[in-house]
Amino acid sequence: MRPATLKDVAAECGVSVPTASRVLNGGGHVSAETRRRIHEAAERLDFRPNALAQSFALGRSFTVGVLAQKASGNFSTPVITGIIAELSRRDVAVLVYDDEDNVSARPDNLRTLQARRVDGIIVVGDGTDMPFPSISKMFRTPVIHVFGVSESPEDTCFLPDDVQAGRLAAAHLLDQGRTRIAHVTAMRYSRAVRGRLKGFSAELEAAGRPLALAEPLFGDWTIPWGYRAGQELVDRFGAFDAIFCGNDYIALGITRAFERAGIRVPEDVALVGYDNWSKYSGSPDRFLTSIDPKLNELGHLAASALLSQEPSKRPNGINYQSCELVPGMSSGMLPFDELGAVAFRLD
Known part of the structure; x- marks a missing residue:
């Protein structure tokens, strides 16, 4: 079946082709009833305007x-x-x-x-x-x-x-009953780092909880940095029971260091990341609780x-x-058996 033309739409409504064209392009001085009939006819006939002709007529390239x-x-x-x-x-x-x-x-x-x-x-x-x-x-x-x-x-x-993201992370960890919450993130000068830290600190302050370890640990956005930070934190275990990580890579590096030191996630330390990277990588992994920037x-x-x-x-x-918190096992939101047989591997 041949595609419908502007002439078909005009004939269906009993109007001229120029009138139908002007109305479908958003113009035309016609009554509301005529405008309605033209649009309904175009939809009924599954009319698709010729993009090239439209671009010449309207002076637009679409x-x-x-x-x-x-x-x-x-x-x-x-x-x-x-x-x-x-x-x-x-x-x-x-x-x-x-x-x-x-x-x-x-x-x-x-x-x-x-x-x-x-x-x-x-x-x-x-x-x-x-x-x-x-x-x-x-x-x-x-x-x-x-x-x-x-x-x-x-x-x-x-x-x-990012400010809201920091608030979401802190509020979630506080709701999970964590009271000594640390922050491991990337470069001090980063706009994203400053925004997430601002919201995170404000939420802790509103709850009357000081930042664990007195100040954040600053590094970069990589798994190796997260691992090095995790090794440093092993020696300070007990001073914190949760960590908001600047991104998911940092969280995975910390998890690797903790696993090798016998520190359990989330039983001993809860973790929240940022990026919801498993969504964008196509992985079904639900290990990390993470903030999704959507x-x-x-x-x-x-x-x-x-x-x-x-x-x-x-x-x-x-x-x-606005961002969204996506629950995972790392903060105690999902039991391990919901993740599948092999949901998360460090190696």
């Missing part, structure tokens, strides 16, 4: 450019996947340009995007520690930043709420804001998306 700092990054990939899913749902094409974590590649990618005359641009970072020079004045179309920060406070940026949803949110016709949906400055 294409959005995604400019990625590093498209293959562990955490930028789910953001991009969310963007593409949302744009595809709205019949908008996507062009992805990847800097491949190489600053010198950006000028060429920007020139290509300018030549493409895209309807909007989403800049995807690979973290929030290095702000990007603003590109908004280079384009007449809207620019959105996600999982990365622009140097301009006037640009719209979407980030996970990166896929963050991509959906950025794409929706870009396409919105309401300026209030693209507010200037940084906009935070």
